[in-house]
Amino acid sequence: MASFNYIKEREWKKLQGWEGKLLSQAGREVLIKAMIQAIPTYTMGCFKIPLGLCHDIEALIKKYFWGQKGDQRKIHWVKWGELTKSKMVDGMGFKDLALHNDSLLARQSWHLLHNKTSPFYKVFKARFFPNCSIMEAIDSRSGSYAWRSILMGKEVIQRGARWWVGNGRTIKLWQHGWIPRKHSSLVASYQIESMAD
Template identity: 50%
Template sequence: MEKSSVLFSSNTPVTQKEWIKSTFGVKEVVCFETYLGLPTMVGRAKYQAFAYLKDKVWRKLQGWKGKLLSRVGKEILIKAVAQSIPTYTMGVFLLPVKLCDELNQMCARFWWGQAENERKIHWKSWGLLSQSKKKGGMGFRDLRAFNLAMLAKQGWRLMQNQESLVYKCFKHRYFPKCSFLEACDSTNSSYVWKSLMATMPILKQGSCWRVGNGASINVMHDKWITNYPTCKVLHPPDEQEWEWRVSDLIDPNGRCWDRELI
């Protein structure tokens, strides 16, 4: 515990601070700069909070510019080193669009130029180079899309592992009365939660229910109809809003669809 420290909110009473410090035997600190390589506090100046990523990439590229590298060598360095530096942070936070664009520009300048102050024509846009080689690109990462994919993967983990500690904390705080896919953002939420909420359209568009007993699937709102373009019912009845579950459409005795009811 002597290696541990605690950071209190400004709203914490002094008596409670002293009780916590004496009980656990930890010291109080004014701020945590980083924890496990990630910023602990992300305020309104989000670009400044993640500017260290740009500095890391810039230092890498500067060390390579004085060397004579082939196109293959540049491709490997960009993919394996320069574009892999922000990967760890992208799995937790949504990086600002401006920062992603600047990281892409740095890699593009290194790809087309060589010397430190040399400026060469960019014969193809970075968007084309980010496409797969089958489509005529170079297979470089679109960092913004890659960032959203990493965060969507974290959201999928929350949906699949509902016994994890992070799921229980988020559910108690942000969606206590609904599922993760039905959750929404709030004004006083953490930036980690806001980052996950940015990927909610991706999860809703790409996920589809696999019907088991059908007790958790809403007939009219959820996506559950396989081999159908939208995977969901597009035209609900006009009389009233149905709250039926897919389990209501299944014959419990024969464990097959109730075709007459459908």
């Protein structure tokens, strides 16, 4: 979307201002984390940023980090995926912007699920999901781009959420994900007919 191009332009201007400064690679790392990756955070907390824009911003970051100036070619010694890993597992701790965007939108959905006294909840509840919770809400034609973005955040929560069995009265053992494991949280065995009722 052209509406978000201002983010890339702001980042490019910042990087151009720093390009002439004599910074070590560690200095460039600090500037990238403190400034460049922080610029789109507010917007990413409200809207799903196009993947193409995320890749463009990451391309600017990679060039700056490896010391590339203008059309000059520099070797990128490590894949970007390795640099986005935590420092605890030998990465550099840079943010994967698309995943960071998803996590910020999931946070908004989480607020709509739990903070039921906030004005944010009251406005969105009345407008977009008056008869259900955010987890059952669906996209509507009247929904704004912000609402569709929050629904994408809801999908992130649904992928990682697990039912808490409790007393077992409201859970559907074969339909709801409740098994605490990394992959499928659904029961893998066949459903017996007499238990289906």
